[in-house]
Amino acid sequence: MNKELPKTNRELSVMIRRSFKRDATIPGSVFGFGVNDSDYLVSPVINGKQVRCPAYKSWCDMLRRACDGKYQQKYKTYIGVTVCDEWRSFMAFRDWWLENHVDGWHLDKDIIGNGKEYSKDKCIYVPLWLNCFLINNEARRGDFPLGVSFAQRHKKYASDCRNPLTGSGFRIGYFDSTNEAHEAWVRAKISFAYELRPRIEAIDARIFQRVIEVILNAK
Secondary structure, X not given: OOOOOOOOHHHHHHHHHHHOEOOOOOOEEXXXXXXXXXXXXXXXXXXXXXXXXXXHXXXXXXXXXHHOHHHHHHOHHHOOXXXXXXXXXXXXXXXXXXXXXXXXXXXXXXXXXXXXXXXXOOOEEEOHHHHHHHHOHHHOOOOOOOOEEEEOOOXXXXXXXEOOOOOOEEEEXXXXXXXXXXXXXXXXXHHHHHHOHHHHHHHOOOHHHHXXXXXXXXX
């Protein structure tokens, strides 16, 4: 008879640890930095399929971003990113993960941290819409500031933004300089941030002011 799996990642991690204990072994190294010191099988076979512990997957994904040179060559924004010594231990990370993980949300090191270290004091789980609101695809603008492109037809600099409430993009206007166009983008983003403030503060009361700072410092 197949075993019914829990519906949430947290419950699944707890179930796997409870059901698949292992004998003490030499801890394994992950990406040359992390230590898999788990006291259970992190990828057991359940119902005929290998099931990876969600906490372990989150830990490995974090280590890949910070410690895998090949990954960093592909995603250069992670060059220089580190993981704190405490989170070298999978079980230490797992303790924090059990308290903070939310299904469908993403581990973020930028909003309350400095963007350069993964640690329990600098990380938070946030929904994808907030990540997209702060990172956004306007970064594909070449040499222009965020939200700015050159409109050949108008011979001016265009300012574009995406409405995080609807997901649709819109043009703010045309300007004589990149600075003016970027400042219009900043004003639009801040206006949206205030509209989203109740939802942002519902995630964590600490982060609204930090969201404003991220927008003001965007280049």
